[in-house]
Amino acid sequence: MDNNVAIEVKNVTKTYKLYKKHSDRFKEALSPFRKNYHTNFYALNDISFKVRRGEIIGIIGKNGSGKSTVLKIITGVLSPTEGKVDVNGKISALLELGAGFNGEYTGIENIYLNGLMLGFSREEMQKKIDSIIDFAEIGEFINQPVKSYSSGMFARLAFSVAINVDPDILIVDEALAVGDLKFQLKCMEKFNEFRVRGKTILFVSHDINSIKRYCNRVVWINEGRMIAEGDAERLCDKYTDYLKYGKIMLSEEGEGVVDNSSNLQLRSDIIGYIESVKIFDSEMNQLEEVQHGNDVYVHIDFFMNRTDIKSIVIGLAIHTIDDFYVCGLNSLLDNMDIDYKFGKNTIIVKYKDFNLLGGTYYFDAALFESNAHVPIDYKAKIKTFFVEAPYKGEGLCIIPHEWSMKGD
């Protein structure tokens, strides 16, 4: 394996046999003709990805998608049905904390036992034991069998071993939040120390913001299959859209192009209509994707079939993919008189420093009579677009702001 690669997951599939009835399992075992009584359930289906040394990778996916199964296969807790995993370095996993502990042994004995399972010799563990005991903060109990520990003490010791053995690769499954607040802060410090020292980390969390905060790259798994792999901020925003909208929208599937623009010809009974909404950058490149913080020019093409309407109003609204109304503007509110002509017209709305946060949004556009009450034409969802944004805040947008400390 390439020395820069810490973990390589190659075509890993994990299936479980599902039986409708308990008795089917026996029937199958005893069947003289090897008749099948089960169906195969694919917990993972042909998953491949690489984790390079020093990378922090997040695994995202909804409940039951197979995230924990991947981690368990990487750590060797589970074996794959097909495929293989290569690991370059010592792995420690904050996953199923304390799985390797023996209740009859004391805390100290368990530390050695766990270390051994992680591939560290007794001598190596001797050097680490003080820091492990200090970190766990369980006092005299360290000499008692762990079966007498409270669940908090048990978790603290398990966590302390996993994080203080100084592994090359750390695997974290939602487990940073063990113990009380003080202990959690200590764990976070340790986790940060790991990151700064350039260790390889594989991280699973349902908290998509912590994935954005810590990871460079993410792997997205859905129903056992790998959907995408790539930049953390972008894919997390795509994943959040999926959770809201129930539809996976990636570039390959024509993301960002839901264009319901009308093909109406000029007809005498129609006063006018919105034809299309297009998005451009300042160099007049047409965009499907907007960079957060850039100036954005929205061109609204509309046709007028009459010129005797005294004044018209154009409206443009932005909604999130789950229909939250973000911002509605119209030319009347902005005191813009529209000097339209018969036939095709284009009005341009410039958004300065477009500061919506990452995700998929859509435009509605409308053509109104002079009071902006009666729509002559209203095109809902006429243009869908994706905003690519760095993780520098949460919510819908970043309101321009400054921080300062109040002086004395």
Ligand SMILES: Nc1ncnc2c1ncn2[C@@H]1O[C@H](COP(=O)(O)OP(=O)(O)OP(=O)(O)O)[C@@H](O)[C@H]1O
């Ligand atoms: N022993 C098993 N037998 C049958 N199915 C199993 C078994 N273990 C896990 N599964 C199934 O495999 C799928 C993947 O499970 P896994 O725990 O990896 O998902 P996950 O993405 O980690 O979910 P969560 O976010 O809820 O922790 C699930 O549908 C689960 O029910």
